[in-house]
Amino acid sequence: MTVNLLADQYLQYLDELLPEEVRLTRFDPAKGLPDHTSSFNALLVRTVTPINAESLPDVGKLKFIGTGTAGTDHIDHGFLKREGVAFSQSEGCNANAVAEFVITGLFYWAWKTDTDLYSKKVGVVGCGNTGGSVIRLLKKLNIDYVAYDPPKAESETGFISAAEAELLKADILTFHTPLNPSGKHPTVHLADKKWLQNGFDLIINTSRGGVVNEKSMFELWQSQAIRNYILDVWEGEPDFNNQIAKHALIATPHIAGYSEEAKFKATEIVLSKLLNFFDLNVNPNARPKQFKASQFKYSSGYSIAELLWQNNQINFYDTELRKLIGLPSEKKSKGFADLRSKTALRHEYSAMLKSKEVQQNAPQEFQIFDHSATDK
Numbered sequence: 001m002t003v004n005l006l007a008d009q010y011l012q013y014l015d016e017l018l019p020e021e022v023r024l025t026r027f028d029p030a031k032g033l034p035d036h037t038s039s040f041n042a043l044l045v046r047t048v049t050p051i052n053a054e055s056l057p058d059v060g061k062l063k064f065i066g067t068g069t070a071g072t073d074h075i076d077h078g079f080l081k082r083e084g085v086a087f088s089q090s091e092g093c094n095a096n097a098v099a100e101f102v103i104t105g106l107f108y109w110a111w112k113t114d115t116d117l118y119s120k121k122v123g124v125v126g127c128g129n130t131g132g133s134v135i136r137l138l139k140k141l142n143i144d145y146v147a148y149d150p151p152k153a154e155s156e157t158g159f160i161s162a163a164e165a166e167l168l169k170a171d172i173l174t175f176h177t178p179l180n181p182s183g184k185h186p187t188v189h190l191a192d193k194k195w196l197q198n199g200f201d202l203i204i205n206t207s208r209g210g211v212v213n214e215k216s217m218f219e220l221w222q223s224q225a226i227r228n229y230i231l232d233v234w235e236g237e238p239d240f241n242n243q244i245a246k247h248a249l250i251a252t253p254h255i256a257g258y259s260e261e262a263k264f265k266a267t268e269i270v271l272s273k274l275l276n277f278f279d280l281n282v283n284p285n286a287r288p289k290q291f292k293a294s295q296f297k298y299s300s301g302y303s304i305a306e307l308l309w310q311n312n313q314i315n316f317y318d319t320e321l322r323k324l325i326g327l328p329s330e331k332k333s334k335g336f337a338d339l340r341s342k343t344a345l346r347h348e349y350s351a352m353l354k355s356k357e358v359q360q361n362a363p364q365e366f367q368i369f370d371h372s373a374t375d376k
């Protein structure tokens, strides 16, 4: 059987992973779904393409829709169920990339504010794939943390969530929940004035814009109850608030999960499920691009903060995003989207550590990122 697949043109590694039974057509997500979407058997999207009755008035021949992402707040699950269309996501694909982003942010903050990171307690809100990866790294670093995830505590025996009051005593909060507008544990403005007025040294949001109430956070930053914040996701992105971006310690265009390794897994996970649905398999020989040891930036004078900062692209994205501040909304949004789609991807530290040369040269502290044995 030939499967006619329509896919977002920025889903990486699709050509490498596809078997020959699939006929692939790409679409540009900036232009929305094409008119003839319903003539395909399967559709693969990213977070920038909402799937609902409005964007897809006729599902036609579509039997399977997948998103090559961890988050699914752009998907109307009820709609797909009613239409009888199977759905899958790429859970956990970028957990490692986001966790490395968060740890880099923590070290950068400690470096820039001359703070002893090891004397601080980190509150992890949402302890699924990403929050779990953050916790694994915090443990390796011997940094104190508190794990907050009431829904997980309800569904998983063996996981105990901290109480809200305990979470709010932490010095730093990092957010890793989905954006859920309803249900028993909604997360829209989960961190609002009530939480944030407790005062924090640092807020990190790499989950979704809207999990943290940006306006409340910014007001509390102005009154110095919140000392610093790092934002990768924004309320209303691809547009973003100029003042909030300007005063962020780090401001990036939703790229915490962007790495060669994560993008490979993103496509591999959802495509495997799609192909399985049609009784097919991914090409088992496909691999993500390899990190070259010569790309490793290292000097014996580097602190761990500097080493991390030099070996990822947060600095680049932050600099480029700030150039968009103050532009008309449309230009800002386009600049934000272009930065996300046109920048070469970074490699994860754990992938760098697969190189013998890096292993031998990197200082001991960097070795905590070598968790390839537990990678998915």
Ligand SMILES: NC(=O)c1ccc[n+]([C@@H]2O[C@H](COP(=O)([O-])OP(=O)(O)OC[C@H]3O[C@@H](n4cnc5c(N)ncnc54)[C@H](O)[C@@H]3O)[C@@H](O)[C@H]2O)c1
Pocket: 070, 071, 072, 091, 092, 094, 095, 098, 125, 126, 127, 128, 129, 130, 131, 132, 148, 149, 150, 151, 152, 176, 177, 178, 179, 180, 185, 186, 187, 190, 206, 207, 208, 232, 233, 254, 255, 256, 257, 258
């Ligand atoms: N910036 C990025 O590049 C990037 C990358 C990956 C994921 N994300 C976002 O981060 C989210 C989490 O990713 P993940 O892979 O860890 O998902 P996950 O599903 O593995 O984990 C989410 C966790 O959040 C918990 N949670 C839900 N509601 C909660 C609440 N009210 N309070 C506390 N915890 C709650 C869940 O129980 C679950 O354990 C995604 O849904 C996505 O929106 C962003």
Ligand SMILES: O=C(O)[C@H](O)[C@H](O)COP(=O)(O)O
Pocket: 046, 047, 048, 068, 069, 070, 071, 072, 094, 254, 255, 256, 257, 258, 340
């Ligand atoms: O939910 C996710 O997986 C992340 O937010 C992901 O990084 C978004 O990726 P994109 O939709 O831009 O491919």
